[in-house]
Amino acid sequence: MKYILFLCLSCSLLLTSCSDKGTQEKEKTKEEVTEEVKLLLEKGQYNNAGSLTRDSRGETENTSEIEYYNRLSDYIRLRELYDQKRYPTLIENYIDSPIKDKLLQKDIIEMLKYSFEVLINKERHVLATELYNSLDKESKSGLGDLNDKLQEIALSVKELEKNKQKQVREASSKSKIDQYLQYMKEGNYSKISLDSASNLTNFGKNFYHLSIAYDYFYNDSSINYIQGQDSLPEISLNAITEPLPEVQPYIDQLRVEINNKKQPSKNFGVKIGMTKDEVLNSSWGKPDSINTTTSAYGSSEQWVYGNGNYLYFENEVLVTIQN
Incomplete structure (x- = not known):
């Protein structure tokens, strides 16, 4: 009988212990889980960090905590990409699923800053600018003067290309x-x-x-x-x-x-109504020959110049120019 009582007492204590242990595990706050996850990530234990996050999410019925653990999973993925030096992919993933939780934001901003610095140092400023422009306003503000730096580089590159x-x-x-x-x-x-x-x-x-x-x-x-x-x-x-x-x-x-070839100044060119003297003082000058016709209506002259140029006068006045 004593043995039976002892056995029952032992089982009771064991159950109580298990119950207390379960209660203690359920009492972990998201802050505590986050710290454990970060420690695991420092050791490169991404799978363990992911398992801990999934377990914590499954143990709560609080909607806000479930959402937080979803973002914590995203954080783990970003940290893995960061350690793998896949910086453009890290930034793209963050753009697709921004994480703004205070427990994680500081680390994420540091990862983003370093990722952009690497892209800039590798002269991938065009990609860096495209990714930066895709960030939301709040994330940009957390990156400080990165925009000024990108603009300065863009101007410098533009000037180099111009030169x-x-x-x-x-x-x-x-x-x-x-x-x-x-x-x-x-x-x-x-x-x-x-x-x-x-x-x-x-x-x-x-x-x-x-x-x-x-x-x-x-x-x-x-x-x-x-x-x-x-x-x-x-x-x-x-x-x-x-x-x-x-x-x-x-x-x-x-x-x-040209100056050696120039002739003394005369009235340049001819026009209808000029007198013979005016034509002689023009650039046409003296003709090669003159054909004169006299009729009952008066006299007319044809002045012949080279290259098929002709001037016709009636009663001493130029009436026709043919060239």
């Missing part, structure tokens, strides 16, 4: 300049003008107008060079507002040749 493009253009321009100078020496002006017509850079404009001026001067004998008036070659030269050092000698040389 790089400039160097490429300059190298390309130098090659073209050498080619155009060779064409100038060969007198191949039309090739320069055709090639540079659509080039809106300063060097393109330089050689376009220069080649046109030289082409006029050496290949168009119909141009008049009158003192006090700009000829067609000079008008083209005047269009070169910012002469390149390589172009300036050609400009100076052509201006000298």
Whole structure:
């Protein structure tokens, strides 16, 4: 009988002990669970941390605590990605499921800051900027001056790219300049003008107008060079507002040749109603020959010039221009 009583007492004590143990386990707060999870993560025990979180979630019926443990699971995943150095994926996961709980936020912000720093240091600033822009306003504020840093880098990169493009253009321009100078020496002006017509850079404009001026001067004998008036070659030269050092000698040389070719100033051109004297003092000057016709209505003259140009006078007044 004594043995039976002893056995019952032992079983009772054992049940009480088990009951107390279960009560103690259920009394763990989410703060305590979180600390245990962090300790496990420090040791790299992600599976154990996940199991503890799932068990804690299953032991509570409190809706807010269940939601917290769901976010704690997300935190564990972020920490695993962080330790694996998968920083872009970490940020993307956070963007998809932001975690704002005070127990976790400090660690998460530190992970985010470091992840962005790694991307920036690896010159992946474009990706970093895209990810940063996808964050919510509250998360951005927690990252301090990261936005200023990204903008500063973007400006710096833009300036570097601009300088790089400039160097490429300059190298390309130098090659073209050498080619155009060779064409100038060969007198191949039309090739320069055709090639540079659509080039809106300063060097393109330089050689376009220069080649046109030289082409006029050496290949168009119909141009008049009158003192006090700009000829067609000079008008083209005047269009070169910012002469390149390589172009300036050609400009100076052509201006000298143009000035040597200019005639004393006369009234330029002719128009209906001019007298003979006015025509003689114009750029047309004296004709090669004159054909005179006399009739009952008066006299008329045909002044013949080269290249099929004719002037007709009636009663000493110019009435027709044919060219």
